[in-house]
Amino acid sequence: xxxxxxWEIAEKLIAKPNTKEYGALAVMVQSLADVxxxxxxxxxxxxxxxxxxxxxxxxxPNAEKRRAVAxxxxxxxxxxxxxxxxxxxxxxxxxxxxxxxxxxxxxxKKLPSWATRERSVRRR
Numbered sequence: 001x002x003x004x005x006x007w008e009i010a011e012k013l014i015a016k017p018n019t020k021e022y023g024a025l026a027v028m029v030q031s032l033a034d035v036x037x038x039x040x041x042x043x044x045x046x047x048x049x050x051x052x053x054x055x056x057x058x059x060x061p062n063a064e065k066r067r068a069v070a071x072x073x074x075x076x077x078x079x080x081x082x083x084x085x086x087x088x089x090x091x092x093x094x095x096x097x098x099x100x101x102x103x104x105x106x107x108x109k110k111l112p113s114w115a116t117r118e119r120s121v122r123r124r
Contacts, residue, residue: 001059002038010037010055024083028076031069034060 005013013029014037015021029035041054069075082093091108 002056003059004041004054004056007040007053007055010040010057013037013057013059024079027079029059030065031075032061032066032072034058034062034065036060 009025011021012023012025013035015023015026036058038056038058041056043049043051043053046054066072078093081096
């Protein structure tokens with residue numbers, strides 16, 4: 001699918017980790033599809049002329065990425081909880097995701113092992 005969106009949305013769709021633009025939208029879309037910026041468009045190419053720049057973005061569903069996400073709705077809900085309040089931490093999002101089944105103490109003990117496991121999976 002090829003879409004034209006406001007430049008700020010295009011930046012969020014293609015954002016890389018550890019950037020200001022990287023958030024729930026980037027994680028969700030990039031977890032399920034390959035995203036590519038095709039072109040930046042100036043307001044002068046439209047009539048009537050908008051007040052903002054735009055971007056043409058290609059989004060191609062990726063079956064391998066999709067298979068890696070067991071529960072798309074669960075991922076969406078987790079990302080919403082994680083990114084809706086930037087000052088909240090990962091612990092709170094995990095507790096919310098599990099329906100409050102885990103207490104803070106348990107999550108705090110498990111977080112380091114989850115992070116280590118994630119790093120080892122990424123290296124493969």
